Amino acid sequence: MRVSRPLRSLPAVVAGTLVLTGCGSDDPSSSSGSASHDEPVETKGDTCAQLREAGATGASFGPVQAALPKDQLVETIQEKLTPLQQSDPAADVTDAWTTAQAYLEQYLAAAQAAPDGGTVTDAALFDPGQEVADAQDTLTDWWFDTCA
Missing domain, CATH: 1.20.120 (Four Helix Bundle (Hemerythrin (Met), subunit A))
Structure with a gap:
């Protein structure tokens, strides 16, 4: 079960990176976790x-x-x-x-x-x-x- 969690989170990391790249984020410390949190903010x-x-x-x-x-x-x-x-x-x-x-x-x-x-x-x-x-x-x- 632990093996499947990293595989499920990989698409989220890739999607988060794409979203940040597409938005032109200048913050190198941004991560996929903060990307989903940053949208409402x-x-x-x-x-x-x-x-x-x-x-x-x-x-x-x-x-x-x-x-x-x-x-x-x-x-x-x-x-x-x-x-x-x-x-x-x-x-x-x-x-x-x-x-x-x-x-x-x-x-x-x-x-x-x-x-x-x-x-x-x-x-x-x-x-x-x-x-x-x-x-x-x-x-x-x-x-x-x-x-x-």
């Missing part, structure tokens, strides 16, 4: 790079401060929304991403519709509930675990 890295380019920070996914005047509120929401709109979500946070983005788009529309100098008075927007809070927490945790 590589996707997340792409998302992290996209988010950074769009201006995301560790505070980008948290709640929006309530009762800001219209101009400040619109700016604050746009700072949080723009990275989500300009980036592709990582597969493991797609649901949270969609929830947070939809919430911010709705909040932005309400903020833009507020009278000059006014605020958004819809409690469902400045206190959006557990689903949105969970999505924000998931994205914040993901950011610090993956991108920071």
Whole structure:
């Protein structure tokens, strides 16, 4: 049985080497074990790079401060929304991403519709509930675990 294990792992080593060679990996320490592990990280890295380019920070996914005047509120929401709109979500946070983005788009529309100098008075927007809070927490945790 020990003889068959190395034979089964040989195709994985060859495939891993081909994948790394095809991707132009400059890391000579890469192995087939890390190649399969690196694929999700590589996707997340792409998302992290996209988010950074769009201006995301560790505070980008948290709640929006309530009762800001219209101009400040619109700016604050746009700072949080723009990275989500300009980036592709990582597969493991797609649901949270969609929830947070939809919430911010709705909040932005309400903020833009507020009278000059006014605020958004819809409690469902400045206190959006557990689903949105969970999505924000998931994205914040993901950011610090993956991108920071």
